Each structure stands twice: as C-alpha cells, then as structure tokens.
Amino acid sequence: MKSKTKTKIKTIPLKNTLFIISLFILFSCKQQTRVETSKTALVSSPTITQAQGFSIADNGDYKTIRVTGAFPEQERPYTYIVMDSSLSRKRKQEIKKFSASAHIEVPVSSIVVTSTTHIPSLEMLGVINALVGFPNHDYISSQKTRDRIKAGAIKELGQNESINTEVTIDLNPDVVVSFGVEGENKAMESIARSGIPVLYNGDWVEQNPLGKAEWIKFFGVLFGKEIVADSIFAEIERDYIETKKLAQGVQKKPTVMSGAMFKDVWYLPHGNSWPAKMIADAGGNYLWKDTEGTGSISLSIESVLEKAQTADFWVAPAQYASYSKLEKDNPVYAKFEAFQNRKAYTFATKKGETGGLLYYELAPNRPDLVLKDLVHFLHPNLLPDYEPQFFTPLGE
Template sequence: MSKKLLSTLLFITLTIFFLSNCAEKKKPLPVEQIETKIKIEHATGFTIEQNGSFTVIEVKSAWPGSETSFKYALIPKEKLATITLPNDAFDAIVAIPVERMVVTSTTHIPSLEELGVLGSVVGFPNMDLISSTVARKRIDSGLIKELGTNENINTEIALELNPEVVVGFGINGVNRAYETLKQSNIPIVYNGDWTESTPLGKAEWIKFFAPFFQKEAVADSIFKGIQESYNKTKLLAKKATQKPTVLTGGLYKDVWYVSGGESWMGQFLKDANAKFLWADTEVKGSIGLSLEAVLEKGQQAEFWFNPSLHTSYTELEEVNAHYRQFDAFLNKKVFSNAINKGTTGGLLFYELAPQRPDLVLKDLISILHPELLPDHKPRFYMPLN
C-alpha cells in the first residue's frame, strides 16, 4: 500500500471518528436527567414536575382515603406532534395552554380568577352555588353554561361545549358522567384541594391550575403573597394576652360534629391563639359527639363558631332548645360562616376561604382578640342575627 493511500485512509478514519463524537455530544439529554420538581411547601395532595418538554401533575389525594394516584401530562400545543407517550403512562393528556375548561367545584373559581383565566371556564354544575361577582357576570352573559350536578353532569351539554379538559371533583372515584366524557376523548383531571387539612395547604392548590395556562410564575407570586399575609397575621395573634375558649359545630339529627384538633378549622383556631376545647384530638376531620358530651365540655365556652348552617339565635333555639344552655348563646358570642352569601345563595366562605386563609384568620382574630385588629371588616365570619 502506498504512503499516499495510507495517509488518505487515516484521514478518512479520523474524520469519521471526529464527526461521530460531535454527533454524540449534540444528542439531547434523556428526559429523566432534566426533570425539575416545582416547589410545593404546604399541600400534600399533588406534585408537579417539568422536564423541558412537558409537565407532569400527580394527584395523590383526589378524595379522602384515596389509595389511587393520578398522573396527568400537560403538553404545549406546538409540541404535540413531536412527543409520543405510552398509552398507559398517564391518566390524561392535556394540550396547553387550555382555552376551554369545565370545572366542578366553587373552590376552583377563585384560583382561576386570580390567575386571570376565568374566561376559559365554559361550564359548571349547579351554577347558583357560585358567588364570585366576576363569574356571575359571565354566567348572566351566557358564557358559562349550566351542567346540572357534579354527580349527574349533563354530558350532552358538556360535549357541545367542547372543553379541552374537565377538572373533576370526586368523593369516591365513581362518576358515570366522567366515564362518558372520557370515552369522547375529553380529558378528566381530578382536583383534591378540599382534602388538605391545613389553611396554607388548601391555598397552595392555585399552583395546580397554573400549568394548564402556563402561569406558573404568576401562581407562585400569588401564593407567596397569601403565605406572607397569613404568617404575619399569625404572629400578630401571638401578641394577645388571653386565650378565649372556643366551641365549634352543631347538631345534625342527634349527633354534634365538632372540628378535630388537626382539622382545617382546628388549625385556624390554633393560629388565632384561641383555646379550642378539642385541640388535643388527633383528628383531621370532624368528631361526632352526643349533645351531653358537648355540654359537659363546652357549656362555658366563650365563643361558638359554625353552628351548622343556622344564621340566627331564634333559628338555633327553634331547632333545639338545649342550645340555650351554652354561655356563648346567652352572651351572644355565636358566629357563623354561612351568613355572607352570593346573589344566588352560594356561601362565600366555601368558595373563597380555601384560597384566602389569611382573610379567615383575620376574621377570627378580630372576633377573639378585637384589640389586635380594631378596624377589620369581617369577610366570612359574622355574628348571628
């Protein structure tokens, strides 16, 4: 072999080696190497991961006691044609940003309103429950359609609305309407904000909605503001020199349901620097008790919150004359979250309070420690009529 031919072959070999190395270096990183978890500080029911190509939301507590988690892939519309996912990897795949959405709980409304995307909502079951003035204007203009009830959504109307996603609310995972919509290729995504037991945990679910509209930075900013306001108010409560005793709940048939010590309300009362009489119970929900048991422990409580849905002392007395035995009743220290309603009867508390726990805490402090917030105007908790 001549030296010239040998040199040529060597040059070609080196060139191929060099080009192949360059090609290797230009290969994109595998998805698993560039995943980024979004910081979730207080909520325990969901996680968010971004990998540069799409976003994955996992809902771990769609309803109390749920042993099933759900994974949803959110893919930018411009990338849909270039990304292929295994059919069994996700419970739903949603193209983002979403422009047409159906939501099923009033707790979803404030988050969407704060994110500036309420205009995407095209349908809702039992619209009379909605209190938001902005949402009611859209309802009155025919921009949000009535879908019946969450347990029995009118699927015919829902299909006509052609939503890109339905954000579902479930108590056990059984909903025939959702199954019908799934069969029509409409993604169903569960939201479990109501299963959180802490005030800031519920509020952080605004971050759940953000990726559907590519508004992650906006949601993060909004939540930080709420968190700072809540923590500042909590510190203010510590300045109180006394801890008034508190009773909660009321009778439903023959059972009195009080808030558990680790419940949403229990946490509020702790942060408001009150002496909640059932604070030492390790219960995240409510506790069913007899009237006699509540009288024994709570008869002398200074304040009484959430007497079922009753809004006046006359109504309380008519329902059960034994209510008159409580000091809080006799001293007119009973407060309800069921008085402030929307124009069609929806309770503002159950819609807005989960997203604005700082306002709830201020209400409670203004009642329990009026000297700390003398100019506060209650938003949710009002004295009985």
C-alpha cells in the same frame, strides 16, 4: 358539676351529610385510564411547599402534575402530562406515547370545573373567561362569574356526581377538572372515554389551610401562568404567616366551641381538621383540639354542654344566622355562655344572589382572610380596623 362519665366519641366519614361540611368542613375518583409512570425521568420541582396532595415536575418541554390526594384513601397517583401547544407535531406525538392519566396541551382555552372552590383560582389568575360549563350554577357566589352565567357564557351541567355528560361532551372543553369523594365517578369516565382530558383536583382533602390555597398552582400550569400563581400564593402565605405570628403572641387563648345539632346529633370538627387548625393559628383554644381525625365528630348535645357550656366563643354554629333560630330549634343552645354573652360568629350570612355561601367558595383559597376574621373576633385589639370577609356576629 361535671359528670365523671367518659363521653364516647364516634368518628363519622365526611361523605355522610352535607350538614357536616357546613360545620367548617368544605365540599369539595378515579380516572378510568390506568395510571403508570412516564417512561422518561422526571425532574423534581420544589414549587409546592404546603400542599400534600400534588406535585409538579418540569421535564424541559413538558411538565408533569402528579396528584396523590384527589380523595381519601386514593390507591394510585394520577399523572397528568402537560405540553406546550407550540411544540412540533412530532414532539407532541412522542410525548403522548408516555403513559399517563391524561395528556393536555396548554395553555387551555376552555375548561369545565365542578367545585365552587375552583372558581376563585380561575378568577385570581385572570382566566375566568375560559370557564364554559359548571354543574349547578346556584352554588356559585362570585358576582363576576354570576355575570358570565347571566350572559349565557357558562353552561349549566346538572350535578357533579351525575353531571350531564352529553352536554359536557358537546361543549368539548380542552379539559374537565373534577373532584372525587369516594373514588371513581362514572360520569367522568364517560367524558374521558370521549377524548376529553379529565383531571382530579384534591384541594378539599388538604388539612393544612395553606395547602388548600396552594392548589392555585395546579391551575397555573394548565393556563401557562405558573409565575402568576406562584406570586399569588406567596402573598397569601406571607399574609397568613404574619397574622398567625401576631395571634400567637397573645397572653390568653380563649376557649372555642363549634358546630351545632342536626336531628339528634351535634357535629363539630376533629382536632386535626383544617377548621381546628385555623382556630389554633388564630390564638384560640379549641376544646376538641386533642381529638384524632380530620373529619367531623358526632356527639350528643349533653356531652357538648358538659364540655363547652363556659366556652368563651362559638365559631361556626353550622348554618345558623341568628340566636332566635338557635333557641327556637333547641332551647338547650341558650344554656351556653357564648350564646348568653353574644359571642357566636357565623359564615352563613355571606351569600351570593342565588344562595351559595361565599365561605364554601372562597375560604379554601383565602385562608389568610379566614384567619384574619377569626383573629379580629377572638382578639379584637389585634386587628381593630379589619373588615371581616366571611364571619359576622350571629344576628338576634
């Protein structure tokens, strides 16, 4: 019998723990240069259709990337002016007089990125050979990029928040692409002061699954591959929409729970988060879909049991890979019907050779594949021959 006592829901910020990110919330500062609007009129470009955090403007012989969603509560936009390296020296000097966060000549030939979510964009655009440095190689899952690491082509740069500035500056890349969690990053400020352009990428902030994937266009501009980036995204978008349409035609939407315990707290995605949206688009009834927020919710295991004991499916039980480990850590897990009926699915089994989770790296770039994974498990009759890319049934 369900208690009539209302459960108190407490919202916690994404920064509090990496464990929260493991519950479908992905990893992913402010530039030290003051940001101002260019002194020339910007020609708006309708090339960005899903992402909310950036825009691209074509101004003739240079383009402007305007980033407004580098991190939550960003106060001012970052404006990056991108000019073709083939322009005359005089014209380059004129453009560099326009006030901006950074000026970049393209196509860039060497780049440092700081999030694994940036790696797939470089690979899909065919420019991974330009990657010369990355903080903490162990997080990278892609075999193609790992092969370049083994060959000594990608320098180890430490950790993102305390990236080795000396080594990075010695590498002297054409550009460094970072991400911000709370705002200013002191290491990035030092790199920018050395004369290396620092750009902030906010793919992780997007809550629309297709919005995350559209950040490939950010990299497309840097490498002069806008047409390729547009084409890649268009295919992902089309595939996602078609799969969503297929799933929305189901007669019954199964109930779905998510997350798991960390210490004494159960963390799961908020109703407006991208994981919740993915479940909805896959034809699932996420039990916390009505909660407001885009981060994670912290609950007691008793309140989750009260609401989700009879849930049909359990999607992403943190980084658990087996039922035995779940039950060993907390016997209460075994009381959920999704546990008893073996209807739990995890992304924790797909790892790179050094332990990096493929989901964290590739899922934001390929929401079409994540959606197909979910549809395959929630509605087996819709995609019976599909081979899941990220999720697998929880092991025994």
